[in-house]
């Protein structure tokens with residue numbers, strides 16, 4: 001049976017979340033079917049409003065259109081100034097998990113409650129310039145913490161090595177609590193940087209460019225991102 005609840009995904013080994021931002025938008029359904037067959041664990045979907053980040057991407061109709069083509073958990077990353085206003089449309093479209101930014105203008109606690117109230121997983125994310133302490137009050141509430149390892153807004157950027165201590169700090173807090181919250185990273189993840197974030201304590205790895213634009217194909221790309229098996 002497909003796992004559509006973050007709490008049921010494994011915590012001990014890496015989870016690979018291809019980001020469709022780097023996919024070929026002219027054949028998105030085929031692209032997500034390809035990563036599902038290649039062993040992706042969840043699908044990362046980036047939503048941008050042209051305000052919280054200086055770029056636009058996609059909205060609920062794309063998720064709705066993709067839903068029948070995949071049994072993967074749809075992990076929706078909202079880079080929006082006002083996420084609260086858009087929770088219901090994304091849930092109606094088929095989101096299984098919704099991550100909001102701690103820097104957004106919505107009431108963060110109330111928005112997480114809104115997501116949970118609909119039986120959907122909730123995540124909290126922070127930009128590179130935001131200290132780890134900003135998400136600490138929410139660790140008991142969410143199912144996922146997303147540490148941005150690039151400035152959000154665009155795929156294909158270089159990994160920020162200066163984010164490794166932040167990953168370690170949050171990993172330490174989660175371990176102290178015996179927490180099962182997923183620690184996710186997003187931005188510049190490839191076969192060189194995956195072992196670094198894994199070592200720092202992240203197990204849920206988002207990757208766009210290195211999966212969808214890999215000359216060796218998506219299956220080789222996904223296995224090369226699993227630090228425990230890639231050697």
Ligand code: DX5
Pocket residue numbers: 019020021022044046077150151152153154155156157186187188189206207208209210
């Ligand atoms: C950036 C997005 C990322 C992006 C990652 O704002 O949140 O999910 O797709 O792309 P890569 O893996 O190419 O850095």
Ligand code: ZN
Pocket residue numbers: 019044045046077186206
């Ligand atoms: Zn993302």
